[in-house]
Ligand SMILES: CC(=O)SCCNC(=O)CCNC(=O)[C@H](O)C(C)(C)COP(=O)(O)OP(=O)(O)OC[C@H]1O[C@@H](n2cnc3c(N)ncnc32)[C@H](O)[C@@H]1OP(=O)(O)O
Ligand SMILES: O=CC(=O)O
């Protein structure tokens with residue numbers, strides 16, 4: 001660890017530390033940590049307490065204590081001009097080439113991701129900040145593979161997703177305590193880019209991941225207010241879109257918007273973490289077992305109800321409701337498979353636009369034109385906030401809590417094992433989003449795969465073909481897939497072994513691990 005004389009924060013060396021971890025930035029991180037980290041830890045403790053209640057048989061419902069907030073008429077602060085039309089948003093990790101390509105992709109928004117799409121190596125986190133600083137200043141450039149990468153004249157509006165509250169930045173400590181990953185990513189981006197963004201006539205825009213309650217939203221709101229006061233920014237310079245991607249947050253959408261009303265830029269349906277959260281929160285329940293991952297789609301009633309409730313809630317509050325990510329990406333060298341991928345994305349985007357979403361996510365620049373065509377056709381205005389769509393909808397707790405029907409198959413089990421090993425190995429290598437079997441896989445999608453294996457074994461499920469799913473059977477299957485993958489992917493043997501060992505632990509242990517990235521992080525350089 002290195003220590004400067006000007007700060008109490010100690011950090012691992014990195015060639016770009018001089019640019020990112022400046023005395024001023026470290027002092028700001030110190031203030032954020034000192035003021036907000038104890039509360040973050042309390043919020044994480046509250047998650048554990050809530051889990052105990054769920055394990056004891058309680059089911060979530062809309063909160064009686066906040067009924068007055070749901071009943072009252074209020075709206076979030078007016079949206080800034082550059083967040084009025086968000087019809088297509090591309091997401092991607094904070095890698096330099098991806099940042100340039102995403103900003104140039106033709107999408108309205110680019111969400112630069114320190115979360116699901118990022119493996120939080122020290123290098124990725126520090127270099128990601130450099131890339132964003134250069135992007136904001138429009139100096140970002142790259143020569144790679146014989147190509148020159150520069151920004152176009154017109155680029156997407158930049159939103160940044162810091163890590164979730166559960167993740168820590170072990171490479172930076174204060175008084176022996178590791179810093180919060182959320183505060184580290186948020187604080188550095190805000191500190192380095194606030195003045196530049198204000199001068200450019202725009203704001204500091206964020207996506208906030210994996211919230212489980214409106215009290216967590218209140219924490220973020222306090223962080224934003226403190227940041228605006230400390231950096232001399234007008235109230236509302238910071239705007240955040242919250243991902244509704246946990247089953248508990250689905251019951252507190254109004255309250256989350258209310259807490260953040262001066263800083264809100266709406267909600268987004270993070271479908272993949274939402275499915276993962278459903279499995280995780282109901283780990284102890286035999287009546288909440290999900291079928292094969294491939295059949296838990298946005299077309300199922302449970303997922304439709306969640307998406308429509310987000311639309312209804314947001315529009316009543318003058319907020320955009322952004323849709324989610326179809327995992328299909330363009331397929332190279334297989335025209336028929338490529339056509340199927342585009343058809344899947346088209347159907348998904350048509351469903352979202354018809355329901356009333358104000359925009360959507362795509363994983364790949366190749367999908368931007370398709371999603372834009374769908375929203376141009378089905379959403380003539382800049383958004384659908386005043387469309388009245390879903391205004392009369394009545395969603396009950398049961399509508400959100402009834403799992404989709406479907407089968408657990410040998411194919412589903414094998415795909416989950418294969419994808420989990422491949423993804424964890426890539427994540428340990430420093431890649432947080434990868435194509436596997438022509439689908440985008442990231443931390444959220446991989447969490448579903450490994451969580452399903454635990455759920456099915458723990459609740460003694462059988463496949464449709466009659467095979468009992470047991471810890472011993474899964475161990476054998478993981479070994480077999482790992483052996484095959486090592487033969488197919490020479491050079492990655494050690495990582496595949498490491499990933500298989502971690503996966504075996506995750507799916508066979510008695511306790512459900514809350515995030516695979518927590519034990520994973522102990523392996524990360
Ligand atoms: C559940 C959730 O949280 S969803 C949000 C988080 N997940 C993500 O953001 C995933 C985003 N997508 C990706 O990371 C990528 O598309 C992947 C990993 C799935 C596939 O990437 P690749 O294998 O590089 O795709 P491919 O080879 O087709 O890429 C072609 C070009 O598009 C670029 N590209 C692909 N995806 C993106 C993206 N999301 N943003 C910017 N550029 C991209 C590649 O860099 C490449 O550029 P080049 O031609 O200049 O070399
Ligand atoms: O972050 C998005 C998700 O689907 O998870």
Ligand SMILES: [Mg+2]
Pocket residue numbers: 116209210243245270272273444
């Ligand atoms: Mg997510």
